[in-house]
Amino acid sequence: MELDTITAISTPMGEGAIAIVRISGDEAITIADRIYKGKKPLKEVESHTINYGYIFDPETEKKIEEVMVSVLLAPRTFTRENMVEVNCHGGIVSVNRILQLILKQGARLAEPGEFTKRAFLNGRIDLSQAEAVMDLIKAKTDRAMNIAMSQVEGKLSKRIQRLRQALLETVAHVEVNIDYPEYDAEEMTLGILKEKATFVKNDIKKLLQTAQQGKILRDGLSTVIIGRPNVGKSSLLNNLVHDNKAIVTDIPGTTRDVIEEYVNVRGVPLRLLDTAGIRETEDIVEKIGVERSRKVVEEAELVLLVLNYNEELSNADEELFKISEGRDRIVIINKTDLPENIDMVKVKYLAGEDPIVTTSLLLDEGVNELEEAIKTLFFEGELEASDLTYVSNSRHIALLNQAYDSVSDALQAIEAGMPVDMVQIDITKTWEILGEVIGDSVHESLIDQLFSQFCLGK
Ligand code: GDP
Ligand code: ZN
Structure with missing residues (x-):
């Protein structure tokens, strides 16, 4: 060249x-x-x-x-x-x-x-490694950096190649059976096809199971702090930002429409939404508080709902519970250094299954527990292993979903007792889709587009 x-x-x-x-x-x-x-x-x-x-x-x-x-x-x-x-x-x-x-x-x-x-x-x-180089440049936490690094080293590529190899072998085997029946090669029976396709399907599923975590580690977990005026939202924000200094690399050419800040809480990157709103003067927030909260809550993956231990629950508090219902949510009861006036039984009822953490941000108490709750909510143990191959790139996730559908089609055809060469069409398609992850069969225009997102000089 x-x-x-x-x-x-x-x-x-x-x-x-x-x-x-x-x-x-x-x-x-x-x-x-x-x-x-x-x-x-x-x-x-x-x-x-x-x-x-x-x-x-x-x-x-x-x-x-x-x-x-x-x-x-x-x-x-x-x-x-x-x-x-x-x-x-x-x-x-x-x-x-x-x-x-x-x-x-x-x-x-x-x-x-x-x-x-x-x-x-x-x-x-290959392409997935090239994309990982870009992720590496943008990585905001050590963990995101590790994922990108293992991808640069080709972990995901190897995994994909192994799957493609398995698919290719079945296709080749079928071809031999059809083209050279006199070779008397072991007949590729539906039974063997089913075994191979099942292996591929399960492995793709495993990869897809890492996608949600992988994506969050890469892009950050969008988080919003809501609560009535004066409950301690700004204090919480400052506390989180202060304790968990984010690694923020500015990427030239990226525009952000929401004002956001990154913090790294025990390996979980939080992307704090609407922090400008929290920092605005309280009289503005008071007027449009609930309305504004409703909007940001819609964009958030995690809601931190702050209440005042020292005051009775108000209608506004209950309203905030309502608008954040069904989200991943942690309820924070702040100002425990002051006398208890909140109805804890009612808080527990409103919070349902969601974790409740009590804090005194003034005395810097309870923040560790809050950070632990965030980590637990996110990692749930099993996926934390560092040697795991995470899929974090949206393009890869979309392709893996397509490959999953296509290999599922193949399995369905097998179940229905279709002829082997019919099943092979879906198997070949799966092989092609997986090839796109590592850039084996992608269009030049896509390549140009992908690389144009990089920084200068990389
Ligand atoms: P926001 O309106 O929700 O953002 O609340 P701020 O963080 O601005 O806090 C309102 C007031 O409560 C400030 O004067 C804080 O110093 C005070 N405050 C915050 N956390 C605590 C706490 O845990 N205990 C006490 N006694 N005061 C607190
Ligand atoms: Zn404030």
């Missing part, structure tokens, strides 16, 4: 002490040598070494900056092409100047995600 040489700044703009400019392609080393001066030209150094030197402008011969340059020769590189990485510690201005010089020497500015796209096109990684 003939691909030109591309370059980009691959560290976040304006942040971090070190900036890296990456170059990838046949000409990477030649281009870098025209603007680099060190002990030896880069074309003479060994692959996978870091070399000290400086960058200069070949037109003026002026020294621009001291740098460390990594030389990585194909094929043992991320893109499987020759790569050069220029590490400089200067600010944005000098990084940009280095980039401009590289462009002048004949490299082209990379599109967002183009380095990863090359890794895919050059067969270094």
Whole structure:
């Protein structure tokens, strides 16, 4: 495949002490040598070494900056092409100047995600791994990072490949039976077909069972704090944000229509909705409190309903119970440092099965219990194992659902005693759908679209 040489700044703009400019392609080393001066030209150094030197402008011969340059020769590189990485510690201005010089020497500015796209096109990684690279960049918690990492390493790909292999074997077997009956190969009976299809169906189901958790770990559990004015919503928010500093990487080009904040509660990323509303002055909230709550509750996956221990339950409290009925909900009774005026029996009745936690946010009491309740509600134990393959990407989930339907069709055909070659149609379709997860049979337009969501320089 003939691909030109591309370059980009691959560290976040304006942040971090070190900036890296990456170059990838046949000409990477030649281009870098025209603007680099060190002990030896880069074309003479060994692959996978870091070399000290400086960058200069070949037109003026002026020294621009001291740098460390990594030389990585194909094929043992991320893109499987020759790569050069220029590490400089200067600010944005000098990084940009280095980039401009590289462009002048004949490299082209990379599109967002183009380095990863090359890794895919050059067969270094498959599509699900490429998508995982993107998730890795966006990961907000360690756990989300681990999922993405295991996917980059190809765990999901291997699982999918194993399923496809099983399907392919049955298809091949049937073909042999049909085309070469004289070979007298063991007849692919409906019995064997059923066994294989059942194995595939069950494994897809297992993968789909991780999807909800996987998606939440990736995108965050949308959470809303509701309660009457003065019960302690802002205090709770501040407490959560303070204790669980979120890892938030800003992704250029993403717009957020709701104001939200991320917190990481014991490995569960909460995406707190409408936090601006909570922080607004109380008189506004008082007027539109219940109405506004109704709206955000609709978007939320988890509702934290805060009540005041020191006051009697009001109609507004009961209204808030009503609008959040049926959601995953934790009832928080705050201000336990003050005398009890709330009717606990009634609270228990209204809360039903939902966990109730008592807190004094003023004294910082009960917050651990609340965090534990959030974790329990979310993980329910079994899926927490770190070696699990999670499916977290919506595209993968949609495809796995299709594959599940298609293999179910095959099984139904088997049950109905259809001829083997009819069943094979559904089996082949399942094989094709699974191929799309790892990018075996996807359209070029989809590939372009997927990679365009990346950040620049990745
Ligand atoms: P919001 O209107 O629901 O956001 O409530 P705030 O968090 O703004 O709290 C209202 C008032 O209650 C503030 O003066 C807080 O300091 C106070 N407050 C919050 N939590 C507690 C608590 O556990 N005990 C006591 N005594 N006061 C609290
Ligand atoms: Zn408030």
